Amino acid sequence: MDLKTLKQAMQKHTFQDMQFDESKQKAVHTKIQQHISIEELKYALLGLTQTEKSGFELTELMHMRGEQAIYQNEGLLYQCLHELEAAELITGLWKNGEKVYFLSKKGHKQLALTQRPIGGVKWKALYSK
Helix, strand or coil, rough: CCCCHHHHHHHHHHHHCCCCHHHHHHHHHHHHHHHHHHHHHHHHHHCCCCCEHHHHHHHHHHHHHCCHHHHHCCCHHHCCCCCHCCCEEEEEEEECCCEEECCCCCHHHHHHHHCCCCCCHHHHHHHCC
């Protein structure tokens, strides 16, 4: 079966009752924008953790930057911090009952790569080892 035949079969059977109206288009667009905001948030966090900062300090800095994703959901910042920590791009340590974050060696390397003006490294490259 070639691709054209597969597409025709799917339109005839799989997508027959599905309508992609304006509300669904808006929902998809909103999800894409949220995804972009999250990626931008992670990149901003990499830059901000070049010096040691607590989650509270990072939240305050993001508010000062006017980061919309944080206004809508402050827990998102901690989710991003945990993902960056799991990818070993930042390190989190407990100091005086407060967790502080700072850029790891791997994070420094990746931040330098992503700041190059040529080519543009994709975000997924940040998770490669």
